[in-house]
Amino acid sequence: MQNVGRDIMDWSERLAKYSEPEWADKHQLTCTYLTPAHIQTAEEIKALMHEAGFDDVSMDAVGNIIGIYRADTTLTSTGSSTAAVKTLLTGSHYDTVRNGGKYDGRLGILIPIACVAELVRQGRRLPFDFEVVGFSEEEGQRFRATFLASGALTGDFDPAWLDQQDADGVTMRQAMHAAGLPGDMSQIAQLKRDPARYLGFVEAHIEQGPILCEGELPLGVVTSINAGVRVTCKITGLAAHAGTTPMRMRQDALLAAAEISLMAESRALQDDGSVATVGQMQVPGGSINVIPGECVFTLDMRAPFDDQRDALVQDILDQAQIIAARRQVRFEFNEVMRAAAAPSDPTLQARWEHAVQSVGQIVFKLNSGAGHDAMKLHTIMPQAMLFVRGGNRGISHNPLEIISEADARLAARAFLALLDDLQTHPLA
Numbered sequence: 444m445q446n447v448g449r450d451i452m453d454w455s456e457r458l459a460k461y462s463e464p465e466w467a468d469k470h471q472l473t474c475t476y477l478t479p480a481h482i483q484t485a486e487e488i489k490a491l492m493h494e495a496g497f498d499d500v501s502m503d504a505v506g507n508i509i510g511i512y513r514a515d516t517t518l519t520s521t522g523s524s525t526a527a528v529k530t531l532l533t534g535s536h537y538d539t540v541r542n543g544g545k546y547d548g549r550l551g552i553l554i555p556i557a558c559v560a561e562l563v564r565q566g567r568r569l570p571f572d573f574e575v576v577g578f579s580e581e582e583g584q585r586f587r588a589t590f591l592a593s594g595a596l597t598g599d600f601d602p603a604w605l606d607q608q609d610a611d612g613v614t615m616r617q618a619m620h621a622a623g624l625p626g627d628m629s630q631i632a633q634l635k636r637d638p639a640r641y642l643g644f645v646e647a648h649i650e651q652g653p654i655l656c657e658g659e660l661p662l663g664v665v666t667s668i669n670a671g672v673r674v675t676c677k678i679t680g681l682a683a684h685a686g687t688t689p690m691r692m693r694q695d696a697l698l699a700a701a702e703i704s705l706m707a708e709s710r711a712l713q714d715d716g717s718v719a720t721v722g723q724m725q726v727p728g729g730s731i732n733v734i735p736g737e738c739v740f741t742l743d744m745r746a747p748f749d750d751q752r753d754a755l756v757q758d759i760l761d762q763a764q765i766i767a768a769r770r771q772v773r774f775e776f777n778e779v780m781r782a783a784a785a786p787s788d789p790t791l792q793a794r795w796e797h798a799v800q801s802v803g804q805i806v807f808k809l810n811s812g813a814g815h816d817a818m819k820l821h822t823i824m825p826q827a828m829l830f831v832r833g834g835n836r837g838i839s840h841n842p843l844e845i846i847s848e849a850d851a852r853l854a855a856r857a858f859l860a861l862l863d864d865l866q867t868h869p870l871a
């Protein structure tokens with residue numbers, strides 16, 4: 444696998460050539476669901492899979508690219524009965540956020556493609572089918588239908604999404620037709636995978652955080668994908684004259700929101716792995732000389748386990764009520780998102796640990812603060828993820844996102860070690 448790091452870096456550049464026009468003009472990468480740049484990226488992934496030597500390469504009804512490297516059935520414990528051959532599923536997404544990075548998602552498609560290229564070079568096949576998916580959508584940018592691509596594989600594609608419109612009034616169904624896809628629910632429903640046919644799902648992904656970079660660790664094994672809750676909040680106080688109202692007689696909505704934000708910070712700090720973020724805050728109709736009568740803000744709260752997340756959310760919302768009562772303002776909230784934690788399957792996680800060790804690296808375990816396609820597959824089959832270090836302190840969703848050729852090579856070697864291990868020690 445001498446040139447595998449270089450290959451992955453070159454392939455990333457090949458995919459990054461396709462960006463939506465207004466962004467491409469600024470040398471920025473934006474590739475959102477079913478735009479011409481997105482379809483060109485899909486075609487390039489198909490070409491890469493063909494070049495690597497996959498047996499079957501196709502696009503499915505939601506734009507996922509599916510590459511299959513068939514098993515050598517004489518290697519399976521049950522002999523040549525094709526009915527008994529299971530499949531190892533892997534992959535990640537090829538869409539991007541606006542002005543995003545070249546490796547978020549794509550790395551998890553290119554690494555297994557590099558593994559298949561290597562297996563073909565060695566003239567080897569595995570005792571299981573190896574299915575690599577380039578997921579068409581994960582970021583929820585063009586439509587509010589995050590994870591629609593992996594959701595199609597788990598039977599979670601919401602039929603109402605087909606009628607959802609993008610910012611230009613184009614429905615998802617129209618976008619699908621324009622891309623040559625059927626845009627038809629009966630065909631999308633057929634994409635649901637039967638878990639009985641699968642060994643599980645593994646995903647390689649750039650970390651998108653600073654932990655591996657700061658720790659000078661090229662690889663990390665994911666123990667769990669964080670559970671999350673998002674709420675929108677509103678504080679109602681009393682707008683009043685900023686000059687004439689004494690400090691002790693105010694019902695300042697913004698100060699209550701500020702105190703709640705600081706309280707959320709200190710509550711999250713009490714836990715191992717909890718995070719709480721106020722990402723948006725506005726004073727609607729505010730003025731320089733008026734005490735804020737209303738303040739709206741968001742709270743995003745995440746933790747590695749559901750019960751830890753529930754305690755975090757409960758404490759923050761209870762404390763917010765206490766702060767509001769003391770400040771004589773009203774606090775209201777509305778839950779807009781709730782996602783369960785996705786702890787890694789212990790067996791598959793142990794296989795990643797073994798793979799990382801076998802390429803001479805320390806086994807470092809961490810949880811994932813970001814959501815990933817593996818979270819969706821988790822609902823129907825065992826899953827575990829491998830993280831690859833990002834440079835620039837792990838920055839992601841940003842053009843500064845970077846990986847090194849050496850880390851790309853290590854990650855591909857670790858992935859191949861995982862495949863070797865699954866061959867020599869089949870999952871029970």
Ligand SMILES: [Zn+2]
Pocket residue numbers: 536547548581648
């Ligand atoms: Zn991603």
